[in-house]
Amino acid sequence: MSNFRTFILTLIASFGLPWLCLIIIPTLKYQALTPVAYDKDKDGVEGFYPPAPINRQGQLVYAREGCVQCHSQMIRPPQLALDGWRKGWGQDQEARPAVPVRSNTLLDYLGEPYAFLGVQRSGPDLANYGWRAPARGIIHQMLYAPRATHDWSTMPAFKSLYVERKAQGPVSDKALKLAGKAAPKTGFEIVPTAEAEALVDYLLSLKKDHPIPGASAAVAAAPAKK
DSSP: OOHHHHHHHHHHHHHHHHHHIIIIIHHHHTTTTOOOOOOOHHHHSSSESSOOOOHHHHHOOOOHGGGGGGGGOOOOOOOSOOOOOOTTTTOSSSOOSSSOOOOOGGGGGGOOOSSSOOOOOSOOOTHHHHHOOOOOOHHHHHHHOHHHOOOOOOOOOOOOGGGEEESSOOEEEESSSOOGGGGTTTTTTEEEEEHHHHHHHHHHHHOOOOOOOOOOSSSSOOOOOO
16 A cells, blocks of 8 residues: 555656646746836836737737747757857847857746747747848738749748739739739739738737846847838
């Protein structure tokens, strides 16, 4: 009887302790996180870190369309000899230096029910895509017909997020400017749906490289540009 009890307790400890340390404790710590105020004199930045939440409606479209299968949102610690943040990747658009700036922290994902860290990088990392994104219309072109923008692209086309309709009078200012094989039939135009607009809003809101309070701030946070 005692051997059986010892076996059960050992079994519970073997599965329970890893679950406690890897799942329960980190989850409780994450739920207790709150934005941290910057010290303007020390950090050179005003406001709070992180400064703004992501676009939740667009994140739902991002998840449904499976973007997380090819794009990560995680810059790994530079001490692991991996990537780390680098200039030119985010809000600091200067030349890329040899020394990485920083990796992601838990607070970078504050307010997100799920952190889409990704499983592989078939496409570029999107953690700070909002800083280096092209014009809104070009993002729509890339989503509708990736190879119309880059013929080497392996990204699938998300045409279901767009509507091809007959043009009524002047072409809509939201109509995609497409040429070649991607261009619509004569007299028709392709416009984004509300879901496509939300997805682009989400991509533009991805700016997970703001200065960390208490650390050396390379650059001050700037307002989002659309």
